[in-house]
């Protein structure tokens with residue numbers, strides 16, 4: 001997603017969309033770096049919690065923005081890109097290390113203030129109404145980009161800037177080499193593949209998070225954890241996933257469906273997912289498709305898939321479930337027409 005400054009509204013729309021998807025894609029250059037200090041004296045002891053958790057459930061801690069020290073650079077549009085100071089230093093060292101291997105990265109965007117996000121929300125509310133704004137714009141205060149510790153990269157490949165998310169994601173070999181180096185500079189990859197149900201975001205190879213501790217970063221990375229899991233904010237994801245041998249769907253298509261099941265499952269209070277599996281190409285047919293179209297009229301669904309899950313309930317689990325019980329073969333139906341899968345029905 002490229003941020004173009006044709007009009008204030010286009011810019012606002014772009015920022016809003018960038019923010020809701022967790023990341024944005026401007027087109028920066030690091031040639032100009034100016035030191036800046038937010039809040040207070042440069043000589044005083046500087047201490048922030050580099051393991052701070054900010055996500056859709058955990059807002060930016062109060063006073064954070066006035067405490068952090070930042071550095072800034074500009075992107076190609078001469079827009080300022082602001083980053084927490086130590087994160088920026090670490091980024092420059094990572095960048096220079098990668099260049100020795102012929103890999104070229106750029107800093108796309110980093111700090112977005114709560115006020116900036118609120119301004120976008122207000123603009124959208126004025127322009128399109130509160131409902132649309134709430135759906136389109138990330139809630140001010142609930143983006144990791146507020147911390148200044150989240151960095152979105154772009155790539156320079158054969159002298160060409162790769163800035164669009166859909167292009168960036170194709171460079172898997174380059175990302176693998178970049179990701180390998182992150183921990184030693186105190187970075188982790190924040191939005192891992194197949195962890196959307198925990199982080200709230202799909203896979204973003206470009207979104208780094210600085211935690212200022214190489215040992216912890218190595219531990220988090222080697223164990224394949226999200227920050228949420230590492231900090232104990234959610235129970236670790238140990239579910240066994242089985243996509244079977246489908247002749248109708250690719251693994252990627254089934255993965256898209258499974259992640260929706262996992263996201264919904266995350267709302268089952270106190271439940272622990274043991275396994276999730278695709279029930280097979282023969283597990284759902286015309287009858288199920290008719291039912292889906294009946295449940296969600298007018299969508300014209302043409303395909304339906306069934307997934308099965310095993311999970312354990314806890315003492316907190318409500319609804320129709322018994323407490324502290326193993327639930328087997330809980331069923332989940334998803335249907336689609338031209339677009340993505342819609343989770344439409346689930347139950348025993």
Ligand SMILES: [Zn+2]
Nearest residue numbers: 022023152207
């Ligand atoms: Zn990002």
